[in-house]
Amino acid sequence: MEKAMLDLTPQSIENTLPDPAGVEAVEGQQESPGGGVVVDASPQNEDFHPQMSSTPEREDREKKAEKRFKRLQAEKHELRKLNIHLRKQLAKMRKEKERARKSEMRAKERLRHIERVKPKGGKKLAKERKLAVVSFLTRDENSRLLPGKKDTITKNKIKEQRRILTKPLTELHVLYNSEMKKSLHLSYRQFARRRPFYVTEPKAKDRDTCACMDHENVHLLANKLYSRGLLKTKSISELLVMIVCDPKNKDCMDRVCAKCCFEEVEFPETESSSEVTWEQWKRVTSTNGERMFGNMVKQIYNGTIKELMELFSQKLESLAIHQFNWLHQAEQFRYLKQNITECEAVLHVDFSENYACKLSTEVQAFHFGGSRQQATIHTAVLYTVHGTKSYATLSDSLRHDERAVWAHLEPILGELRETFPQITTLHIQSDGPVTQYRNKNNFYLLSTVPFLSGFTKVTWNFSEKSHGKGAPDGIGGAIKREADRFVQRGGELQAPQQLYEMLNTRLGSSITHYWVNRESIEKYDELIPDNLEAVKGTFKIHQVWSSQPSQITHRTVSCFCRKTERSPCPCYKPVTVDLRVKRTVCNTENPPSSPPQQPREQENLDLCGKFVIVIYDEKPYVGQVLEDVGEEVQVNCMLQSGDKNLFVWPQTVDLIFYYRKDVHAVISEPEPATSRFSKLTLQDWVKFRNTSA
Ligand SMILES: [Zn+2]
Ligand SMILES: [Zn+2]
Ligand SMILES: [Zn+2]
Structure with missing residues (x-):
């Protein structure tokens, strides 16, 4: 359409402008009101000019006539110029009018098209996006339902149980876009606008009730370190990404992945011996005489920055598998319901x-x-x-x-x-x-x-x-x-x-x-x-x-x-x-004949001096066998640092007799990791972790 129109315009200019007949006609019309008589006379004047120059009187008249003729010619020239200009303008205006008409037609056509097609699709998509945001934000991992009778919120007479966001809305927005198909993607403002009214940011009051002690305690430590400029983020998922290859990989989050199990969050150089206080939730039991109550209270702790950083690293480390289980289970439940x-x-x-x-x-x-x-x-x-x-x-x-x-x-x-x-x-x-x-x-x-x-x-x-x-x-x-x-x-x-x-x-x-x-x-x-x-x-x-x-x-x-x-x-x-x-x-991973071989192997083996993983009270311990007396073995056990692959000999020797059947595996001697701590080889560490499973 556009092209055809552009092609037409030059033609129309050519057709109208240089047409001499047209110019003459318009010229005649234009001149006649001003001085029609003069124009008619002028060619005659020109013709008679040579014969009339004999007498002075005549000469004078001739001169006047000539002057007048020149003036008129100049005027005619001016008028011709004006005419051409007006003509050009007219053509331009016609062209513009045509263009306006066409664009109006196009706009009308577009409008008709929009009315015919878009409203349905647009509304459908808008509804789909709204639904996507609502179902995303009301997922249990993204917002927490408050269980109390009074935790309700009413808008337009609709009463709903309140939910509070578990992560900042900006973080959830990034997550949303990374997960949804392209047509449902939204800008942050569009995303925030579609948040249901009953899904709210946590209030100060909500922060005083602790939903998950493990998460809250890491939050408290991360916030403290963040406020001191020692961490670039206080988002737990972002912090975990720093220490694992892939937060969706169970081995990484279980800290048994060979590539990342020793990774730690790196802190900038700082005065690590300066004193600092931090808060942690703690479970305390109180009694009212007859009944015991378990309560969560926030307690204040003192220590050095170094201790705070170490505590944080240790807690983040053990939080990884908890975070994995939480998100994995929530995802599985969602999958199950959607694919019923x-x-x-x-x-x-x-x-x-x-x-x-x-x-x-x-x-x-x-x-x-x-x-x-x-x-x-x-x-x-x-x-x-x-x-x-x-x-x-x-x-x-x-x-x-x-x-x-x-x-x-x-x-x-x-x-x-x-x-x-x-x-x-x-x-x-x-x-x-x-x-x-x-x-x-x-x-x-x-x-x-x-x-x-x-x-x-x-x-x-x-x-x-x-x-x-x-x-x-x-x-x-x-x-x-x-x-x-x-x-x-x-x-x-x-x-x-x-x-x-x-x-x-x-x-x-x-x-x-x-x-x-x-x-x-x-x-x-x-x-x-x-x-x-x-x-x-x-x-x-x-x-x-x-x-x-x-x-x-x-x-x-x-x-x-x-x-x-x-x-x-x-x-x-x-x-x-x-x-x-x-x-x-x-x-299921091993054929049924193979797994229970390990204990049998150890039955006749002299364990004296060997390092072993021994089970006590359903928990695994690392230790060295000091004495092997048939049915029982005496083991000197090491202490584990948190959930980490770090073991240390205790101040007082921890000598206990264990049943031979409780010796889960014979391992190689732990290697030095730091000045105080030793660590298990990766193979042994996996064995140790699997024992606690
Ligand atoms: Zn938690
Ligand atoms: Zn990994
Ligand atoms: Zn499967």
């Missing part, structure tokens, strides 16, 4: 805080007499291809152990089997307190109970310690608010059963409630065999997988890369255990 199939269900469970029943007009004596009844509330969110459903199971039994858990799960699993009989795989997600979910009894129950009702495969997945808050928390909060409103309106909730009845008869609730009586909990007590032995490394287990009764496969983190298959994938060193036989059946 027809025959799978995901159940995210959690105990809510007990509800203390109350009356509308509370009698003081009742308040202090301790006779207030409490209700146990276990909450669950069920995910299937058909959608999401929330549950709360209530009981007057205050038991929170694994047997109670299965009694609380029973009605939900029953409903699930009945509604969707095609669902035969059950994935459970929970946090990992050993008293509730992460213990041998639960492992036994999860590998037996679901098979009785028709499930063929079960996985139980634990979120990392202190990072388990999620969807079920919202249910507990909603129930308590509902109960409080009921009491405020004059209702009576004296007993847990009344709470259940009130909730169950309320119309329009999105939560399904079930009552769990004491007998159904006791039923599970009888299911557990007496002599179940502890599963080795229970504290570190984050996934238990069972597709065969009483047999489990466990590993230190979850993996769902082959979640639809019957047996687990070989990722992250799964270990299979038969809970009834109580021995390791096989390590």
Whole structure:
């Protein structure tokens, strides 16, 4: 279009401008109003000029005429020039008019096009971006749900449980763009504008409640060093990147990667002996006479800069695997829910805080007499291809152990089997307190109970310690608010059963409630065999997988890369255990015949003088055998510095007799690392780390 128009213009100029006829015509018109007579006469004057120059009178007239003629010619010349100029301007204006018309047409065309196509796509994309930001920011690793009844925020009459960001918004923005596809990328301002109102920056008050002691303590130290100009960043993820090859690699974060396990954050030269104070959270127990309370308090410490830097390095080092587990588990849970199939269900469970029943007009004596009844509330969110459903199971039994858990799960699993009989795989997600979910009894129950009702495969997945808050928390909060409103309106909730009845008869609730009586909990007590032995490394287990009764496969983190298959994938060193036989059946990575050879090798070997890894109280120690007396060996053990590959001989000799079977491995003599400390060879260090797993 544009080109064609440009080609046309020069032609139109040529056509109009140099056309002599046209010029004449316009000239004639222009001159006639001024002096039409003169113009007509002038050619005659020219013709008569020679004959009329004989008399002086005539000469005079002729001169005048000549002057006039010259003037008129000059005028004519001027007018001709003016005419050409005007003509040019006219052509220019015509051209401009044409151009304006065309661009107007184009604009109209564009507008029509926009109306036809863009609005839908634009709106759709905007919605998609908004959703992407909301789901990104409400991920449990990016913001933490505050569990309190009062931790709500209301905007435009919409009440939501408040969440606080776990990282600065700028850092989250970078993460967001690095993770999302190109069409969802946003500038920081666009990103910040799409933040949901209930996801907020932490307030001073929130900082006083500690979500995760491990993370908070590193934060406190990093902030201190940052404020003294000794660190360039206080972001934990950025600090970890400085000491590992890849924060998404488990070996790096577990500090057993050969390339990076000795890396440390480097500090600039500084007066390292000057005094400094710092804060750390500490768990203290207090008592009110009858009961013990565990509390977190912030304590102030004094020391030198050097000590602060060393403490920081040590804490950052041990934080690495915690950070890995947290983010890895969160990512796995997200993957699981996003890729759920027809025959799978995901159940995210959690105990809510007990509800203390109350009356509308509370009698003081009742308040202090301790006779207030409490209700146990276990909450669950069920995910299937058909959608999401929330549950709360209530009981007057205050038991929170694994047997109670299965009694609380029973009605939900029953409903699930009945509604969707095609669902035969059950994935459970929970946090990992050993008293509730992460213990041998639960492992036994999860590998037996679901098979009785028709499930063929079960996985139980634990979120990392202190990072388990999620969807079920919202249910507990909603129930308590509902109960409080009921009491405020004059209702009576004296007993847990009344709470259940009130909730169950309320119309329009999105939560399904079930009552769990004491007998159904006791039923599970009888299911557990007496002599179940502890599963080795229970504290570190984050996934238990069972597709065969009483047999489990466990590993230190979850993996769902082959979640639809019957047996687990070989990722992250799964270990299979038969809970009834109580021995390791096989390590999926090694053929079943090979692993238990090591102890046998040591059976006849004279260990005297050898360096060994010995297990005591489920923990590994490095030491030297001083005496070998058949069944037992006497070992002088070294002290480990934190979680590091640094060992030192203690001031007082630590001589203990160990059973030979507790000697896990014979290793080579530790090499000097610093003036005081020795370190294990990488091979031995891996052995040592695997022993603690
Ligand atoms: Zn943490
Ligand atoms: Zn590495
Ligand atoms: Zn895998």
